[in-house]
Amino acid sequence: MSGNVIGILLVMIVYMFFMVLVGILYSRRNKDVNDFYLGGRKLGPLVTAMSAEASDMSSYLLMGLPGLAYLSGVADVGWTVIGLAVGTYLNWLLVSKRLRRYSAKANNSITIPEFFSNRFRDKSKSLLAISALLIVVFFVPYTASGFAACGKLFSSLFGVPYLPAMIISAIIIVAYTALGGFLAASTTDLIQSIVMTFALVAIVIFGIHVAGGWDNVVSNAHSLDGYLSFFETHDPVSGESSPYKPITILSTVAWGLGYFGMPHILLRFMGTESEDKLKISRRIATVWVVISMAISVLIGIVGYSVSKEGLIETFTESGQSETIIIKLAMILSENGALCVLVAGLTLAGILACTMSTSDSQLLAAASSVSQNLISDFFGFKISPKKAMLTARLTVLVIAIIGVLLALNPDSSVFKIVSFAWAGFGASFGPLMLFSLFWKRCNRNGALAGLISGGAMVFIWKFAIRPLGGSWDIYELLPAFIVSCVLIIVVSLATAPPSKEIVEEFESI
Template identity: 70%
Template sequence: MTGKTIGLLIVMAAYLAVMIIVGAIYSKRNKDVNDFYLGGRKLGPIVTAMSAEASDMSSWLLMGLPGVAYLSGCAEAGWTAIGLAIGTYLNWLIVAKRLRRYTHKANNSITLPAFFSNRYRDKSHALLAIAAIMIVIFFVPYTASGFAACGKLFATLFHVPYLPAMIISAVVIVLYTTLGGFLAASMTDLIQSIIMTIALVIVVFYGIYAAGGLDAVIANANSMDGYLSMMFSHDAVSNTAVPYKGLTIASTLAWGLGYFGMPHILLRFMGIEDENKLTTSRRIASVWVVISMFIAIFIGIIGSAMTKAGAIEVLEGSSQAETLIVRTAMLLSNHGFLTIVLAGLILAGILASTMSTSDSQLLAAASCVSENLITDCLGIKLSKKASMLMARLTVVVIAVIGVFLARNPDSSVFRIVSFAWAGFGATFGPIMLFSLFWKRTNRNGALAGMIVGGVMVFIWKYLIAPIGGILGIYELLPAFICSAVVIVVVSLLTAPPSKEIVEEFESV
């Protein structure tokens, strides 16, 4: 093992140690499952903003998005980023404060399934069970994508087998999550968002230098047909521009709709101590998201110029393209002790982006299993100590399933996240908006919309989209629309909500 490799390992090990220490510190503050899953609603505005966005962006920001830009240029990555930026802002603007208030009013709900069940007074627990099951279904592959990103990082970096590298990464994430719960996840997410930002900045400046300067980056991008266009996508095989049609743009922008149904982001809204500070959180989050996504796309463009300059080899396919930042960090580490430290920070940033999402997803999925399915639906009453043990065991079990799904090193982080994002957006996005803003929504409409949204994601992805043509669009858009229509139709065809539910809605 070379001195450079040892140096990189030391920097990354130090980072991982800090995460575990934070988990150990906050483990003492978890007195019950309310603290473990929602931190007792004690988050400040900065932690709320940055933990929400760090858990949102995931490895997709430092691996998936630059990889897409590297291969095909600005169109797909750019329209996706625009949709996400709009969705981020609107989610903070219209959902955050009302959800914080409503979940507290609705029997102090600490999970989304519990909120829907309490909101509609669903004594059958059907809403609770279906919502919890849907969360587990879509969070397991989402968590697996994070584990896969970690495995790719270590396998590329240290030339070790992918599977053990991925498993070790998963163990660290599970360790500090099971120790500290929501508060630990939120505080580590704040630290991780800072490291992610530092990593992005370092890669941009060094990448431009390695590519031969900014003029060389721009000249290379201009030499490829459609690469810088928002209306064309670049085909690397034929070196031609492929039109990026209006329907495709609309379906790509639809990524933004997913925010209204993301449990790990919505939980941050529910966990803030003072709802009036959400305005500050919104401003911080929106600015950080826009800047970080722009830089991530720019890194993809810089990476293409680095390949042209011979600084890095040609990266073929999404699996290789997603290692762009890893390869840039390794190139940087060849210039002495200081650059090894900087490269270590970049690599820690990739770990941070992955871990900040995986910990939140594990908690959200675990809360659905232990609180909603086992305690509420099955009626198994546990002591405070047993509830905490069940919560931690559930995190471990879900992580094990995620590890199993992530065992293939050729899986694309971007594509896995894309499908899970569509699942959450279509399943929970419409019902979240209708629950908060339309008092005529009833339990039947909510249940029907949730089921239709989740099922349509699978139907469109695997049965309809393969037909191609105008049907080959991102599954989130048609599934979201179907869910919304079903909620309205079923709610209007069945009995209106009770006076008690309407009065609670109006008070919120």
């Protein structure tokens, strides 16, 4: 192993050790499960904003988006970014304040399933159980994609086998999450967002330099058919372009709808110390998301020029192209001790974006199992001390399942994330909006929307979308629409909410 690679490894080890240290420090602040899962609603505006967005920007920020831009150009990734940017802003604008207020009013709900159950006074606890199960179903593969990204990183960097690299990464994430809970995850997310920002800026500047300058990057991109067009997509195998149809644009922009249903982001809204400071958080979050995603796409485009210069190999598959930022960092590390440090921090940025999402997903999934299913649904009464132990053990078990699902090193991070994103967006997104803004929405409508949204994601993904043509639409859009329609129809067809529910809604 060369000196620069050893230097990178040391930087990354120090970084991971620091994350675990944060978990140890915050472990002392967790007095009960309310602290463990929601931090006692004590997050400040900066931590709220950056932890929400860092937990959102998983490995697809530094791997998925650049890899997709490298292969097919601007259209596919560009419309995705536009949808995500708009969705981010609208989620903060419409949902954050009202959810913070409503979740506290609805019997101090500390999880999303608990909020739905309390909001509609669901005595059967069907909403609680089904929403908790959906969180587990969609978060486990989402978490697995993060573990896979870490495994790819270490395997590409140090030539170590993928499997042990992936498992060690998972152990680090589980360690500080199980120890420190929500506060540790949120604090490390803030730190990780800073590291991610540094990684993006450092790599794009260096990439443009080694690619021969900005003019050369633009010239190379223009030489590819449809590469820089928002209405055509480039095929890296044939070298030709194909039209990016309006219906495809609509379904791609629909990525933004997913934000309304992301439990790990919504929990940040619920955990903030004051709803009055959410306006500051919204501005910070929106600006950071727009800038970071734009740079991420640019890295993919710059990466193609670096390939053309012969400094790295040319990629034709998504699993390969997602390592573009790793390849650029390794080239950077060959330029002296300072560059080794910068490269190490850059690659720690990939760990950061992966860890910041995985820790939040682990917490959300663990809360669904230990708090919502074991304690609330099945009614097991356990002491606060045993409840904390159950929460930590649940984090461990879910992580083990995620590791098992991440055994295939050739899986695409972007594809796994897109499916899980659709699942949450379609099942929880419509219900969250109707819960917060429609007084007439009742428990039956909520249940219908929850089930239909989740089910339609699977139906469209595996039965309808493969038909191709006009049916080749991202599953989030049709599933979101179906869920909305059923919430309205079933709510209107059944008895209206009780006076108690209506009065609580109006007080919000």
